[in-house]
Amino acid sequence: MAPFALAIAVWGFVTGVAMVNSGMPIPVGVLMTLTVFAGSAQLAVLPLLAVGAPLPVVWVTALIVNLRFVIFAASSRSAFVHLPLRQRVLAGYLNGDLGFALFSLRFADDPERGTPVQWGFFYGGAVVNWVVWQVASIAGLLLGGLAPTDWGLELAAYLALVAVLVPMATKFPAVVGVVVAVVLSLVTVRMPLRLGSLVSVAAGVCIAMVAERWQTSQRSGA
């Protein structure tokens, strides 16, 4: 648990620092961190909010970054489906990256689903995750503004996103998709409303699917 708590704390602190460095007032940042509770989505939309991008572009960008949670939910649903609706929504809300990683590592091979031990483990981890995240994030909001801007603390936010990206891009199709997205996002950097990033994601996903199909055909010798 301790290494996870440290990762959550660093990540939360950096998110807080990034929010205040983008020029966001501290009360807005505190409200955002307490409610949105999704670091990578928050970091992703900061540049959009700073230029006053249209809200649908802000929301769609965050949804794309959050799509991985749909897969998390699909793959761990069997442990949760028997709960009352309100508890399922709450469990989902708390099921972030690290909580999910811990839970699935611990119980991946457990034939029984939804046992009391699993509950205790899930909610215990989720509560620690939530508290550590919020404390670190608010600390970042309060302290981040004290550092001079030429220290480059906004770079820290991008480095933190690398820590989310790298584990997702270990296989060949994902690497191809990421390279395409990088190149296209730079080519389209002058497109209005940051629409270039949506174009880059669409193209990256399509090329990744093509790469995956090519890889499969190579393996099967067809």
Next chain:
Amino acid sequence: MDALHDWSYMLAAIAGLTLGTVVTRSSFFVLPARIQLPERVERALRYAPACALAAIIAPGVLSHDKHVTIGWGNNQMWALIAASLVFAKTRNMLAMMVVGMGVFTALRLLA
């Protein structure tokens, strides 16, 4: 007015973002069990977040005011490359941060 200080804009943004967190995270906890993701959709969803993050990181570090700034003098670029290599090798977030910010600071002070 600066959008970040526009309370109605920010409150609307935050409300939508919070809804986005809840909807994506609890999606399959709430949907009836008979609803499954089609395999193609699930495969495509696996790639979208990585591409989205790449499309946020690259322009953030490698462009300024809508102009691409890849070049020897882009300290953030070198910091990003060093940090990515360290993280790919060690998967240690703290080490990655220290190296990345260290490279940036060293280049900034040397320049």
